[in-house]
Amino acid sequence: xxxxxxxxxxxxxxxxxxxxxxxxxxxxxxxxxxxxxxxxxxxxxxxxxxxxxxxxxxxxxxxxxxxxxxxxxxxxxxxxxxxxxxxxxxxxxxxxxxxxxxxxxxxxxxxxxxxxxxxxxxxxxxxxxxxxxxxxxxxxxxxxxxxxxxxxxxxxxxxxxxxxxxxxxxxxxxxxxxxxxxxxxxxxxxxxxxxxxxxxxxxxxxxxxxxxxxxxxxxxxxxxxxxxxxxxxxxxxxxxxxxxxxxxxxxxxxxxxxxxxxxxxxxxxxxxxxxxxxxxxxxxxxxxxxxxxxxxxxxxxxxxxxxxxxxxxxxxxxxxxxxxxxxxxxxxxxxxxxxxxxxxxxxxxxxxx
Amino acid sequence: xxxxxxxxxxxxxxxxxxxxxxxxxxxxxxxxxxxxxxxxxxxxxxxxxxxxxxxxxxxxxxxxxxxxxxxxxxxxxxxxxxxxxxxxxxxxxxxxxxxxxxxxxxxxxxxxxxxxxxxxxxxxxxxxxxxxxxxxxxxxxxxxxxxxxxxxxxxxxxxxxxxxxxxxxxxxxxxxxxxxxxxxxxxxxxxxxxxxxxxxxxxxxxxxxxxxxxxxxxxxxxxxxxxxxxxxxxxxxxxxxxxxxxxxxxxxxxxxxxxxxxxxxxxxxxxxxxxxxxxxxxxxxxxxxxxxxxxxxxxxxxxxxxxxxxxxxxxxxxxxxxxxxxxxxxxxxxxxxxxxxxxxxxxxxxxxx
Numbered sequence: 001x002x003x004x005x006x007x008x009x010x011x012x013x014x015x016x017x018x019x020x021x022x023x024x025x026x027x028x029x030x031x032x033x034x035x036x037x038x039x040x041x042x043x044x045x046x047x048x049x050x051x052x053x054x055x056x057x058x059x060x061x062x063x064x065x066x067x068x069x070x071x072x073x074x075x076x077x078x079x080x081x082x083x084x085x086x087x088x089x090x091x092x093x094x095x096x097x098x099x100x101x102x103x104x105x106x107x108x109x110x111x112x113x114x115x116x117x118x119x120x121x122x123x124x125x126x127x128x129x130x131x132x133x134x135x136x137x138x139x140x141x142x143x144x145x146x147x148x149x150x151x152x153x154x155x156x157x158x159x160x161x162x163x164x165x166x167x168x169x170x171x172x173x174x175x176x177x178x179x180x181x182x183x184x185x186x187x188x189x190x191x192x193x194x195x196x197x198x199x200x201x202x203x204x205x206x207x208x209x210x211x212x213x214x215x216x217x218x219x220x221x222x223x224x225x226x227x228x229x230x231x232x233x234x235x236x237x238x239x240x241x242x243x244x245x246x247x248x249x250x251x252x253x254x255x256x257x258x259x260x261x262x263x264x265x266x267x268x269x270x271x272x273x274x275x276x277x278x279x280x281x282x283x284x285x286x287x288x289x290x291x292x293x294x295x296x297x298x299x300x301x302x303x304x305x306x307x308x309x310x311x312x313x314x315x316x317x318x319x320x321x322x323x324x325x326x327x328x329x330x331x332x333x334x335x336x337x338x339x340x341x342x343x344x345x346x347x348x349x350x351x352x353x
Numbered sequence: 354x355x356x357x358x359x360x361x362x363x364x365x366x367x368x369x370x371x372x373x374x375x376x377x378x379x380x381x382x383x384x385x386x387x388x389x390x391x392x393x394x395x396x397x398x399x400x401x402x403x404x405x406x407x408x409x410x411x412x413x414x415x416x417x418x419x420x421x422x423x424x425x426x427x428x429x430x431x432x433x434x435x436x437x438x439x440x441x442x443x444x445x446x447x448x449x450x451x452x453x454x455x456x457x458x459x460x461x462x463x464x465x466x467x468x469x470x471x472x473x474x475x476x477x478x479x480x481x482x483x484x485x486x487x488x489x490x491x492x493x494x495x496x497x498x499x500x501x502x503x504x505x506x507x508x509x510x511x512x513x514x515x516x517x518x519x520x521x522x523x524x525x526x527x528x529x530x531x532x533x534x535x536x537x538x539x540x541x542x543x544x545x546x547x548x549x550x551x552x553x554x555x556x557x558x559x560x561x562x563x564x565x566x567x568x569x570x571x572x573x574x575x576x577x578x579x580x581x582x583x584x585x586x587x588x589x590x591x592x593x594x595x596x597x598x599x600x601x602x603x604x605x606x607x608x609x610x611x612x613x614x615x616x617x618x619x620x621x622x623x624x625x626x627x628x629x630x631x632x633x634x635x636x637x638x639x640x641x642x643x644x645x646x647x648x649x650x651x652x653x654x655x656x657x658x659x660x661x662x663x664x665x666x667x668x669x670x671x672x673x674x675x676x677x678x679x680x681x682x683x684x685x686x687x688x689x690x691x692x693x694x695x696x697x698x699x700x701x702x703x704x705x706x
Binding site (some may be wrong): 032037053054055056058059074094096097098099100101102103104105118121163166171180194195196197199218258284285304324 | 453527
């Protein structure tokens, strides 16, 4: 990753607002701009200063050799304040989404005459546009999951618990080379499948269960995300019909996608299909979200999204329907936006219903 | 857990400041005050209102039956704002450590004439004093780890990688009944043991390695934390001598502990031993920290801690020394503070060197 280039882009944007320094307090932004994976803040100015503590000193120097590393005795915030004072800059930008009210107070008081200027969404806007190296890592994470699902999904039979399934999946993706899971796996079985964001339980899979498998991997910090839904043995009535509707909704959104398309219209395209099938109310969440260093990041893809699809976006398209007492169906795939349109990063097959 | 009683305690403390409502934006505080484990905020007032979204609606109603549940279409913050406006209260408290600058702006603007009052450390101060049910869960998490370490530590031999060890440990504690690991295990081998906060690598354990095993489990949200250090085969020179010094430092801190003792003096007691042994510089972190819903929480136990040891505190005591190129040694145990003094929750044996 070319961290120096990213920092330069931020500094250029700051300069347009007559600012020469940014206090980076979102730890993923620190990583994005330096490569440092430990805990700490970054003073981004002509000479970048990583503000961490001695626990991370060695890693900081190794991972971010082109940054100054400052390990004060006290908190990362006071180290950041010291570094900010040392710049001599009269105005410093900060990240208003990632600085707590109390931290802002501390910095304000410590900076005295100098001014703190909130600059919203600066780094997160950059992060939306993935560089080829980033796309490669996300694709690698997706491919690891696909390779594991090829064995895992057919192996789902009554008898194992949701927790055990999550565990077996996790073991498999780590053995396949992932650094970690992208997030705690969702293995929502039977009635639990009606919860769009079910947590793992000890419930044992039973004949006839719907199972929603929502999983991801992480490779060098980058996540993937995919959901498949299946039924064990004889599915409940309406399963095939509802599955087809969800699949059609997903396809409608994919078909509607091209560079410049308003994200809200993708959501609408999927929602229209499910509404026509009488399940608009049951599609109770957004169509999708960006994926990168976080499994949920900008841009979000929902009916009020103000943005349009842009080259470099990596987003999920994941319609779902949920019926309390019956169960749920969600299909999620991951895409990178290229000049020519969407390129799908997830390949695990959907059901041939 | 008696969530209603906790909420009542918060409301009583607020009333002393002439406040009748608190915007709870720290998700662990939301859990602590309601039992709700999903994502969302809480308006804590006479009628508590959980502000979440439809993904979590079912869980919210099940887990927090005595709260009103509000699932708006938009963000949790706008739901919280709506709930705050509905109270009609002219002044509302908020958590300044857990409200971002930008969120504060949004609420301020939305609340118009009403006033937002920062009330720092209100819920986190309560959380420091563990209730018997909380201590029982932490003790259970510690006991699970102890039972696993009894087999795991003697099984450490050259040939497996740090990641594989972390993986094997994780599998074992999940099978032993933990809900999750308390945090990503640290398996710092050979030169990596010189990093107080080493991350997992593919390094394969070798004969003569020092290995620092820093692990924990989670039970119903509550964490445990323990560190053991050992050497594979013939340890490096000075290992036994340095190990004994760290153990002596830990014992000195334990011996100094009693209700009312300044936490800074515990740190000093351990530090004095290591300084006398010529390793004061190498003890490069704090002596300990509180443990509960977070593996690191208040109170922190370091040389500048302003607080004293109080009944209900659950803290680690974990001196360590780190020599770049040679390795490190850390010994960590977990204690609950009772009227009669410290009760140790971790029992895995230390080395008989």
